[in-house]
Amino acid sequence: MKEEQAYKNIKNMIVQGRFTMQESISINELAAQMNMSRTPVHKALAQLEREGYITITPQVGVFVRRPDQKEIFDRLQLCVAIDVFLAEQAARSVSEFQLEELKEVLERMENPSLAADKYEALNVQFHTVICKAANNDFAFRSNKINWDYLNYVNISEELFQGGNREQSQAEHRMIYYALKDRDTKLTELLVRKHLMRVAQFITEKYKQVNV
Known part of the structure; x- marks a missing residue:
């Protein structure tokens, strides 16, 4: 499934330190890089947010987070x-x-x-x-x-x-x-x-x- 592949790819990028905490993660760039639509990327990001890897703030952006x-x-x-x-x-x-x-x-x-x-x-x-x-x-x-x-x-x-x-x-x-x-x-x-x-x-x- 594209959603699962997007999840694995984005998670690996985060774990490997590809994004800084101050950097807004571009959904469009991720979709283009993985050659897929925005829908599986959105679903993958939602799962990563549930697991604590990122924070999604409407009208602001998607950011890597550190827990307290x-x-x-x-x-x-x-x-x-x-x-x-x-x-x-x-x-x-x-x-x-x-x-x-x-x-x-x-x-x-x-x-x-x-x-x-x-x-x-x-x-x-x-x-x-x-x-x-x-x-x-x-x-x-x-x-x-x-x-x-x-x-x-x-x-x-x-x-x-x-x-x-x-x-x-x-x-x-x-x-x-x-x-x-x-x-x-x-x-x-x-x-x-x-x-x-x-x-x-x-x-x-x-x-x-x-x-």
């Missing part, structure tokens, strides 16, 4: 709650194939020479496997929208370096063994503790960057 600290905190709380729920469900239904996939991801994450961005990608893969193992596509898709946005606004390199990375590795390893043992309570506890640490780090970092 409370919005970041609220999104993080929601993400943690859904991920904890999915992890608890995953402990009941995770397959041997998925456990093997988690083990392989962990081994790659423990490479000391791994760059921060590569580690971050593996971190996302690890949690994605867990969420998919829960067999709840609606919750997974809903939370992915929030995590994608938080990754966009967050400066996260420090979260995956030095002592922070070592702690992350230890926490992921414990989560893996809890899942392997099908221990729902321990999995829930470990994932909650892990994600709350991440949420606190992101909240404080975002506060420092946006003072």
